[in-house]
Amino acid sequence: MQSVASGPSPTCGEVIAAIQDHLPALYFAFSRGRTELLAEELGREWDFLDAGEKRTVTRMIREAEEGNPGLFGPRRQKLRRLLHQGIGYHHAGLSPLLKDLVERLYESRLIYVLFCTETFAVGVNFPAASTVFDSCRKWDGREFRPLLNREFFQMAGRAGRRGFDPVGRVYVRIDERFPEQTGFYREDGVEPVRGRLSISPNTVLSLLCWKTDEEIRRFLEQNLAVYQNSRESREIKKELPRLEEKAADLASCFCPERGQPCCQLFRLKLRKELNQLNKRRRRNRAGSRDRREEIRALLQTERKKCRYKACQEAEKKIRRLEERIHLLHRRLQQLEQNSRDYGHEFKSVWGLLERMGYVQGRELLPRGKFALFVHVQEILVTELVFSGIILESTPVEVAAILAGVDYQPGRDEQVVSPPFSLVRVEELRRFLLENGVPENFCVWSPVPAALAAAWYEGASFEQLLGMCNLQEGDVFSVMRREIDLLRQIERAAGEDRTLAALARELRRRLDRDEVAVLGV
Structure with a gap:
């Protein structure tokens, strides 16, 4: 994977100029409007097709329009021009026929740069010599966030055409305002697929109609979502005691004077605090002078002669362990908060359906039979x-x-x-x-x-x-x-x-x- 940078924010033209020997490229952007904007921007600078290729594009467009004269309509005339330059865009806002035309042109190697949203990487096998990320941040409906590992590799995995490219190249356009988008994406860090079960009215009606009580119980208690949640909780609960025991073993090297003025570790912390208080911006704060004098008095105490570096190393390891323990406790709390009692949800929706006259006990009434x-x-x-x-x-x-x-x-x-x-x-x-x-x-x-x-x-x-x-x-x-x-x-x-x-x-x-x- 390589980053592409030219100043704070390279244009798509600069990106393509840098990778022009490794085309065709899928250029991923995370909004429909952005794909169109980038395609038009590149179209003002680049034309990838020779005369013969342009004739082929004209023929394929004419054939597509024979059965659908309004294929491009007034909104997509710019796309028609871009396709004649070997440039295209693809997103869910295009009509199915137009998406099909773009896909066939890309398969025919008549599109050298295709600007697309992430949906292009799902369920469609269109490899490229390179993939380019306009950004590694996306709007998920609530906030802008970095791409997940699995999202990144789903798109990046399109790079490399079997039989054509010895390697697939992945480029990330870096915006220096968001240094975190450099990613550190790791294949061994790809997030697992999480099970989800939705208890809808149709789910309840189907279970009541087709399953026994025992089969319903197993369905609610033994689904993938429950299994994954329970397994992760068990693993965390096993790991926590091991980490806490390891931290306790490391702490056994500390002497009773730890935290006293004679302890070198404590003295190092005092000196660090004194250096901070001596800085100009803190020197005149209320209480700063008294605290500096207090620290100097503590440092007058004779230091204990000991091998303090062993304690220092143990303290670092303990700090890392405590951070890990804290994160695990937070994750366990999240799992407990997000754990769903599917049996309770099932009974709640069942009760709703009874109140509304869809079922009577396990019997489906006319409304229930319809909704089934x-x-x-x-x-x-x-x-x-x-x-x-x-x-x-x-x-x-x-x-x-x-x-x-x-x-x-x-x-x-x-x-x-x-x-x-x-x-x-x-x-x-x-x-x-x-x-x-x-x-x-x-x-x-x-x-x-x-x-x-x-x-x-x-x-x-x-x-x-x-x-x-x-x-x-x-x-x-x-x-x-x-x-x-x-x-x-x-x-x-x-x-x-x-x-x-x-x-x-x-x-x-x-x-x-x-x-x-x-x-x-």
Whole structure:
């Protein structure tokens, strides 16, 4: 791994100039906007393709546009130009067809520098001669933090093409404001994968429906998350006594005069304190003069003749052990705080479902039987159906309502308002919250409603983009999530042919054109 620096913050052009003999490169940045900005910045300085390669790019773009004339649209015309220069970017905001085109150009070795977010390194096998990190800090939803070892190596591991590169090269663009991002990343320090178990209403209903009491107990007590947490706690509790015993053994070399004025270790600490008090900024502080005189008086005491360096070395080792012991105690406390009683969570959600009429004991009632086949916001979706909101609304209104299920809008998202009221859904959600349903069990937003309504009524994808500031990939995700939810509702409807037919017709109307690209 190498750092790339030119003054405090090298430009991407300077980075590429430094590594131009080791292309193609995947250049990782940690925001969509940053990938586009860097690509445009590099495009003002570099053009990697010769005339023949440019003709091939033109042909591949033309073929991609034959089935989708609006592939680039007004927002991606700069990307079209960059691709003709052997430069591209890739992130979740691109439409699936556009991402596919970028990936095929990269596989064909017609993109020499691809600016991408970390999602490009997950589940896609696109190696490079080099990988470049624009930064080793990322926003995790709460704060900026350094990359974890596993995050770094997941991306860095793309460097080195089998059969082409004897070694893979990894470069980090260093910003001197954040020296900690130099990393010290170690493969032997890669964090383990942690087990997670979510006790959702569907989890409880599925266990009650398909498992015996003993099978439920084993599921809750013997899952990976519990096992990992318990194992780490046991290992810490074994290590702590060993460290404490080692510290006690080291302390046995100290004599009874330790900490007295005749002890050389104590005298060294006094001299260090005296030097600090003699500095100009501390010399005139209140009490400083008295303390200096006190220290000088203590140092007049005759020093004990002993092999104090052995004590000094023992003290250093003890200090390191105490730091380790302190960290282990903190980690043990974290494990205990974060340890989850899955049995208690299961009973809590079970109790909620009983209060709301989904189950009676272990028996699933009509609401429970419906929610058994819903895998996202199951209480909210079930109540939308059983309250009559879905069947009493027009199909276009239903399309708008379901688009907001499990949708959490970003801070700056803007979408036009739908031409009808969604107040009944707002009132239902408020009712659920007031009756003890946790907020994470009834996530809904009106933000994407107008997009789904317009798409249902036949609007083009370009028209949808004109109604909002969302990127193509985000609009696509809204529609695909709703189509998947409609499949769940159709299956959950059972003998309710009216609801099943409505879900089927909505899905047919939504699963078209650009949205149907990855559909089945």
